[in-house]
Amino acid sequence: MFREIGQMILLFTAWVRSLPLAWRHRRHLAEQLFEIGNASLFMACVLSFFIGGVLSLQAGPLLVQRGLGSMLGGLVAESMCKELGPVMMAILIAGRVGSSMAAELGSMAVSQEIDALRTLNINPVHYLILPRVLAISIVLPCLVVFSDLVGCGGGALVAAFNTDIAVGTSTFFGNLRQVLEFKDVFHGLLKSLVFATLIGLVCCHHGMVTRGGPRGVGRSVTKAVVNSIVLILITDYLLTRVLLPLNRFHS
Amino acid sequence: MSVPETKSAPETKSGVSVHVRGLRKSFGEHAVLKGIDLEIQAGEIFVIMGPSGSGKSIFLRHVIGLETPDGGEVLVDNIRVEDDSIRDRVRMAMVFQSGGLLNSLSVAENVGLYLAEHRIHPPKEIARVVKEKLEAVQLNDADGEKNPTELSGGMKKRVAIARALVMEPQLVLYDEPTSELDPLVAITIGREIVKLNRRVGATTVVVSHDRDLAFGIADRIAFLADGKILQVGTKEEIKSSQIPLIQEFISADFAVK
Numbered sequence: 001m002f003r004e005i006g007q008m009i010l011l012f013t014a015w016v017r018s019l020p021l022a023w024r025h026r027r028h029l030a031e032q033l034f035e036i037g038n039a040s041l042f043m044a045c046v047l048s049f050f051i052g053g054v055l056s057l058q059a060g061p062l063l064v065q066r067g068l069g070s071m072l073g074g075l076v077a078e079s080m081c082k083e084l085g086p087v088m089m090a091i092l093i094a095g096r097v098g099s100s101m102a103a104e105l106g107s108m109a110v111s112q113e114i115d116a117l118r119t120l121n122i123n124p125v126h127y128l129i130l131p132r133v134l135a136i137s138i139v140l141p142c143l144v145v146f147s148d149l150v151g152c153g154g155g156a157l158v159a160a161f162n163t164d165i166a167v168g169t170s171t172f173f174g175n176l177r178q179v180l181e182f183k184d185v186f187h188g189l190l191k192s193l194v195f196a197t198l199i200g201l202v203c204c205h206h207g208m209v210t211r212g213g214p215r216g217v218g219r220s221v222t223k224a225v226v227n228s229i230v231l232i233l234i235t236d237y238l239l240t241r242v243l244l245p246l247n248r249f250h251s
Numbered sequence: 252m253s254v255p256e257t258k259s260a261p262e263t264k265s266g267v268s269v270h271v272r273g274l275r276k277s278f279g280e281h282a283v284l285k286g287i288d289l290e291i292q293a294g295e296i297f298v299i300m301g302p303s304g305s306g307k308s309i310f311l312r313h314v315i316g317l318e319t320p321d322g323g324e325v326l327v328d329n330i331r332v333e334d335d336s337i338r339d340r341v342r343m344a345m346v347f348q349s350g351g352l353l354n355s356l357s358v359a360e361n362v363g364l365y366l367a368e369h370r371i372h373p374p375k376e377i378a379r380v381v382k383e384k385l386e387a388v389q390l391n392d393a394d395g396e397k398n399p400t401e402l403s404g405g406m407k408k409r410v411a412i413a414r415a416l417v418m419e420p421q422l423v424l425y426d427e428p429t430s431e432l433d434p435l436v437a438i439t440i441g442r443e444i445v446k447l448n449r450r451v452g453a454t455t456v457v458v459s460h461d462r463d464l465a466f467g468i469a470d471r472i473a474f475l476a477d478g479k480i481l482q483v484g485t486k487e488e489i490k491s492s493q494i495p496l497i498q499e500f501i502s503a504d505f506a507v508k
Binding site: 108111112113115116117118119120121122127 | 312315316317338339343344345347348349351352353354364365368369414418
């Protein structure tokens with residue numbers, strides 16, 4: 001385990017050092033951006049709509065019973081922007097994009113394509129890792145913005161049409177505007193940027209070190225997705241610990 | 252539109268020597284290479300022959316620096332292969348057993364990859380060089396448009412050779428170049444190896460268990476078995492070897508005794 005952590009730190013360092021070459025690999029970057037965004041946007045919207053809806057459905061009746069129905073908008077928005085948006089989108093990307101990344105790089109490793117790049121004096125970090133990790137790091141925060149918007153929309157719809165809640169959209173969004181601050185959204189975006197880098201590096205690392213044919217590729221994909229999700233949740237806790245006091249300080 | 256920045260073409264230089272000293276490699280408890288010493292002269296075709304699982308491919312991966320040895324060293328043109336600067340100073344190419352072609356690129360893009368990534372030529376010139384190299388291995392423009400997954404095993408190997416040709420290499424390594432090929436295609440590949448060697452004077456190291464290929468193209472042959480070199484010599488010396496395993500390997504046939 002420690003060896004893998006060490007390898008990932010080295011990969012991260014190499015990736016950071018390769019960032020100035022991003023413009024040179026813009027064609028690969030554009031391909032990755034299109035592939036990741038195109039593959040994930042619809043699913044992200046569906047997922048976020050229902051997460052927002054469930055939040056309203058769970059919290060709405062409890063708040064209404066206590067005469068706090070007008071607070072629902074703020075609660076849904078804060079939950080979406082600070083936690084559920086970044087975390088759920090990161091998990092979605094890990095499962096949908098990270099797995100395909102690990103599988104693609106794993107197949108390349110097994111069929112000696114990565115070795116071939118090395119023999120052509122082409123650095124695999126520049127050619128393969130840089131555009132992929134950078135693309136995830138750009139796409140995930142964008143998806144989180146969509147997720148926040150659609151999630152709040154889903155929450156508002158459920159709040160308005162569910163007879164146990166019956167909180168109008170003007171009340172819902174009025175409270176949302178009162179409670180939600182820019183820094184809440186920013187903290188969510190910051191989290192998503194960290195998650196994106198983690199997913200990209202973990203999945204690329206597991207793909208690159210694949211050994212042993214199709215079975216090895218399968219093992220790498222499983223490890224990549226599981227490790228990414230575990231790391232997302234651990235990092236989420238740590239980031240929240242750091243960001244919460246900052247929030248209070250600003251307040 | 253801005254013109255891409257280009258480098259000058261690499262200086263052409265004939266083949267380079269390879270010195271291997273006490274090369275050892277183990278995977279876990281299993282020792283694959285048990286102290287190999289070899290001298291490969293500049294410009295020669297050197298074939299490493301031996302039974303499957305004797306460590307031939309691993310040896311080749313050490314020569315090009317894809318593996319780190321547990322002990323010993325490999326010197327290419329008197330530079331340690333682990334040296335980061337070696338690839339800037341010596342052009343080395345390897346033709347992999349599977350071809351090692353990038354499936355996300357077309358055949359032409361694969362062949363021109365080295366030139367495009369290192370910005371050695373502008374795109375028009377790259378297209379011309381790619382066409383020339385594809386023709387050199389009997390492939391045409393239409394083949395260049397294909398994806399590697401649409402090619403047969405023989406064509407993949409020819410594309411891999413074209414990709415190596417583009418680099419104008421000083422050292423070319425071939426890993427089982429005729430495996431899984433019918434005899435006619437195998438002969439074509441063998442001829443390509445010799446032609447490339449004669450055209451650019453590149454040192455050529457071929458790993459194979461194909462006796463016909465080895466005796467057909469080699470200047471010298473090394474026989475590797477169980478991670479050790481049993482004998483190094485000319486074709487005639489190997490053919491008249493007194494070592495039982497080598498005799499058995501080169502004279503085995505299908506006759507049931």
